[in-house]
Amino acid sequence: MKVTVLSGGVGGARFTRGLLSLLGERAHVTVVANTGDDLWLHGVRVCPDLDTLMYTLGGAVHEEQGWGRRDETRRTSDDLAAYGLGWEWFTLGDLDLATHLARTELLRTGLPLSQVTARLAERWAPRVTLLPMTDDEVETHVVTADGQEIHFEEWWVRHRATLPAARFVQTNLATAAPAPGVLAALTEADVVVVPPSNPVVSVGTILAIPGVRDALRTSSAPVVGVSPVIGGAPVRGMADACLTAIGVETSAVAVARHYGRRPDGVLDAWLVDERDADAADALRSEGWIAGAAPTLMTDVPTTARIAADALALVGALP
Amino acid sequence: MKVTVLSGGVGGARFTRGLLSLLGERAHVTVVANTGDDLWLHGVRVCPDLDTLMYTLGGAVHEEQGWGRRDETRRTSDDLAAYGLGWEWFTLGDLDLATHLARTELLRTGLPLSQVTARLAERWAPRVTLLPMTDDEVETHVVTADGQEIHFEEWWVRHRATLPAARFVQTNLATAAPAPGVLAALTEADVVVVPPSNPVVSVGTILAIPGVRDALRTSSAPVVGVSPVIGGAPVRGMADACLTAIGVETSAVAVARHYGRRPDGVLDAWLVDERDADAADALRSEGWIAGAAPTLMTDVPTTARIAADALALVGALP
16 A cells, blocks of 8 residues: 655654554555755755654654754854854754755765655665655745745744745746656555645645646545644644735634645545534535544554544545 | 965964964964865865864864864764765864854855955954965865875875875866965065975965965065974874875975975075974075974974074064
8 A cells, every 4th residue: 555645844744653653564655745944054955844754754853842853962053153144043953964964965966855865764764755845946935024035944933933924935936846756656646645734835835846736636546634723723833824824714624625625626535633523514514525533643653543534534544 | 564374284273373472463464274175075165274273373273183173072973974975084073063064154155265264263363364375166186096086185084195195186276366365465475484384285285376386486575484394204294195295205305495495496494393403504505594493383382482483584583
């Protein structure tokens, strides 16, 4: 059985860990990761979502934090701050920096990000095929209400998403292509899962890569999503600020409608939290496959159960 | 009084520290640094000699080691080794890495190395004007006896200069230009000093930059050198391997003759160690200004005395 997941960082990584726990050897999982948060920082290439996936699935993640390495230190970045060049708000942990340096070295040899990612993942053995959404440098920028354009990470990490955002733009989008394997992972899967990642700047960015949305719309695989919104608030992070910026209400039902139902949209089924049972009812009345269940990913067994509930919605539970 | 020093790493940095201790506020010192050892490593620009100068003159150097930062750690590089990409033999200290990252960030904004160096030096206040020999990427490579061409640092650090070297080549030399300020520092100085740096791959590389040798040959300033060879062996490092590669004997007198006396060569005067008094005699008989004195740079006061002896040879002691 082939399962493909479209993932951002922490939420998608934790969901995929639960999925792997559920499926064990019974399935091969491919994760298509958002790389819109990637940035060149001090000359090195940082890929936040790929790293979070690699560390989480490879057992090296800082568990409480949800991203970065366990037992991380900040010797280099503390010293770097003394040069006063800015971007001190972006944490470059000493261990994480090793990954950035290794990635940059490999990129500088001319390898595309997808091959670099495969090479880095050898160390962490994440038990999935980990694919960047694209080998091109597509970066999400935020156009603020006062017309400034800043990198998404600056808006997200430095300003904690408090600067009013007018819209999100992706650089190089027109000429970008899905990384090798991405379209096949969508069209040849037995089921595609959209985990509770940020629907705007994580999954939304993956879907914006030319060809991806159409591949998902027309894939013969069922597509099931898990709501990242519970009781009118994002489970984690500041997805509400992203939804507000694009005019979508922060509710389980609004996010489902934003993704849309196939063939016009990209989903067949939507799993909401038990607290949002009325959202499932409303969606079902519109023709969706929808379910309500506990969806807080508090630990791996709980998350495995959430993954089971999602797969069961589309009859894809092995 | 204006003093210009042509420097490699440890030897030149220690000599300059003594010179500053000697001169205090009575002189302005400009250091033209070899950048032939520079390299791109894991995407960041490493400038070994500039860093050694900056740390030594800024009071941050690892004193026993002679290069790198005091209280250095290797958290990042130890972790990087787990990716197995090679170059593990090149130490990237966590604190030193901050300098490389800051430099790379500034270079990526389009600033030339000379301006980047000035910006980085603001933090360390090295009490000199610190100039790279060139803003161009001129790198010293070693052609080994079996015809391989490797970066100087690979030969020097990884192979400890034990691979037989056929010759040294500098990349991009033909199109390289001295950095802004370098030629003026040579022609407008009151005295130019060649410290006990490696005459082949440090000072020799600086002299190879188009225009530098001629500026030194024709400068109205006296030029005095201090022998890096004492009693037939280099004071530090493996300069003998470099001298052997270019067919120069490892002796105080041979190094002087290799530099040559102006106007054909670049020196007027040569200070040798007291153990090499016969070398001074031999050079004097050939028309050189030469002196013999203790030249082991054991501490700052001793080094200040060596600097005084060197300046005195050409009547430049203030």
